[in-house]
Amino acid sequence: MMERLVLSHGQRLIGDQLVACDVVITAGKISQISDAGSADTGDSDVIDLQGAFVSPGLVDVHEHFRDPGETEKETIKTGTQAAAHGGFTTVAAMPNVLPVPDTPERFAAQLQRNADQAVVHVQQYAPITQGRTGDQLVAFDQMAALGAMAFTNDGNGVQTADTMYLAMQQAAVLGVPIVAHAEADSLVHGGVMHEGEISRKLGLPGIPSVSETAQVARDVTLAAATGAHYHVCHVSAAGTVAVLRAAKQNGVAVTAEVSPHHLLLNDHDIIRDDAQFKMNPPLGAPTDQQALLAGLLDGTIDMIATDHAPHTAAQKAQSMRQAPFGIVGNETAFSLLYTKLVRPGVVSLAQLIDWLASRPAEVFGLSGAGRLTVGQPADIAVFDLATTETVTPEYFQSKGHNSPFMGETVAGQTVLTMVGGTVVYQR
Structure with missing residues (x-):
């Protein structure tokens, strides 16, 4: 796990609006959420999200x-x-x-x-x-x-x-x-x-x-x-x-x-x-x-x-x-x-x-999950809402490919998934 990581130039939801933001992760927790480009990136690893949507990790x-x-x-x-x-x-x-x-x-x-x-x-x-x-x-x-x-x-x-x-x-x-x-x-x-x-x-x-x-x-x-x-x-x-x-x-x-x-x-x-x-x-x-x-x-x-x-x-x-x-x-x-x-x-x-x-x-009373707020564990999903991809057998990381949606073209691809500040999936 990186000690300090900045997810820069993402977008998060405030109400129903997507608002540009930086998210700072320190020691596995969300330590700061600020306007895009405003986070101090000194002594940090930086991932430029290029406008992708930053969500709480899904449950x-x-x-x-x-x-x-x-x-x-x-x-x-x-x-x-x-x-x-x-x-x-x-x-x-x-x-x-x-x-x-x-x-x-x-x-x-x-x-x-x-x-x-x-x-x-x-x-x-x-x-x-x-x-x-x-x-x-x-x-x-x-x-x-x-x-x-x-x-x-x-x-x-x-x-x-x-x-x-x-x-x-x-x-x-x-x-x-x-x-x-x-x-x-x-x-x-x-x-x-x-x-x-x-x-x-x-x-x-x-x-x-x-x-x-x-x-x-x-x-x-x-x-x-x-x-x-x-x-x-x-x-x-x-x-x-x-x-x-x-x-x-x-x-x-x-x-x-x-x-x-x-x-x-x-x-x-x-x-x-x-x-x-x-x-x-x-x-x-x-x-x-x-x-x-x-x-x-x-x-x-x-x-x-x-x-x-x-x-x-x-x-x-x-x-x-x-x-x-x-x-x-x-x-x-x-x-x-x-x-x-x-x-x-x-x-x-x-x-x-x-x-x-x-x-x-x-x-289900999962207190560490479901929210993107300062102090929470850095369980985060980042989605590219624009680029589309077609569902094929190669799409899956599961052993199972049994899906009625095979061949569908979909937007909203996962770019990055983090659990406790550790990257567990990256496109």
């Missing part, structure tokens, strides 16, 4: 690193290098690895693995139940004491209401969120995409949206009864947005995230049996896509999270009937959202940074 509360257990798909090292390429400086790793970190010993080992390999900050989720799919709760108090950011069985919904109720009671006492992949298995019907006119046209089995919405409706009722903070992963359905909106209006401690792909695509974008479009929850109807954006804009949905889920090329070359669910997303999130939502004026750059950095840090 992604939903990533899958497959490590240990499926390292042919991703490792903590490649996954966090990919995150750094996307401008993320803090990420949260899901517990669907093998073995599941469902005992204090395994959880501690997972934390050590993260610390040894990661190039960005990694928060670790603990599972809600043993093995992540059953009904026997993990040792909540011990996992929380070790540093679990929250508890989730992500990849699977908690099927038994009593299991979720007991988990929420414990989480409420500890003040730690319950984070839910909401999916009622009995309503999935073996589906591989959203149930609707497109699934029927393609002859593929459909998943009804109610499989998500029904479980969220159950869970917000349980959250109201227990006082737990309940956070919903990757909201995909208009019905779910309506349930969340009512819960928030009734004072339930509920928060939610939406993924870039659910904001930018719908099932009408699936024109053939193509597993690059297979994710769980599936892409909804155009009306679902519209409801998700509306929910984000009115605060019903709090943040954007990528649900980065790498798979091998061979797995994704199969039919949607056989291929695994999931797409990569941490390297393309900012550029896609900037290109498709900010540039056309649908949302502002300030709103996008709030959803990708400030709000996730705030909701």
Whole structure:
């Protein structure tokens, strides 16, 4: 780490305006933010940003690193290098690895693995139940004491209401969120995409949206009864947005995230049996896509999270009937959202940074993340908002290239990512 570094001639957001600035970093922290060209550069390393946008490092509360257990798909090292390429400086790793970190010993080992390999900050989720799919709760108090950011069985919904109720009671006492992949298995019907006119046209089995919405409706009722903070992963359905909106209006401690792909695509974008479009929850109807954006804009949905889920090329070359669910997303999130939502004026750059950095840090109590202010750790992302690049397999630092956005030309490329004043990605 350089002792004193000046990022000169960048631009930062003040309100909704981009204002030219210099950022001075001393001993890993932001020590000064001043007008462009005004910082003292004596005894300093200087990086001239040439007008690029200086952002707080992005925060992604939903990533899958497959490590240990499926390292042919991703490792903590490649996954966090990919995150750094996307401008993320803090990420949260899901517990669907093998073995599941469902005992204090395994959880501690997972934390050590993260610390040894990661190039960005990694928060670790603990599972809600043993093995992540059953009904026997993990040792909540011990996992929380070790540093679990929250508890989730992500990849699977908690099927038994009593299991979720007991988990929420414990989480409420500890003040730690319950984070839910909401999916009622009995309503999935073996589906591989959203149930609707497109699934029927393609002859593929459909998943009804109610499989998500029904479980969220159950869970917000349980959250109201227990006082737990309940956070919903990757909201995909208009019905779910309506349930969340009512819960928030009734004072339930509920928060939610939406993924870039659910904001930018719908099932009408699936024109053939193509597993690059297979994710769980599936892409909804155009009306679902519209409801998700509306929910984000009115605060019903709090943040954007990528649900980065790498798979091998061979797995994704199969039919949607056989291929695994999931797409990569941490390297393309900012550029896609900037290109498709900010540039056309649908949302502002300030709103996008709030959803990708400030709000996730705030909701999950990550005090060192999500803000570009003096005294904060120098966790910084710098984006070139003008130059465009095309998404190709060579674009990715992740082992996974499974993306429905392959071939898209996007602006908002990451120029530089720093964690604690150390450069972890540079274009």
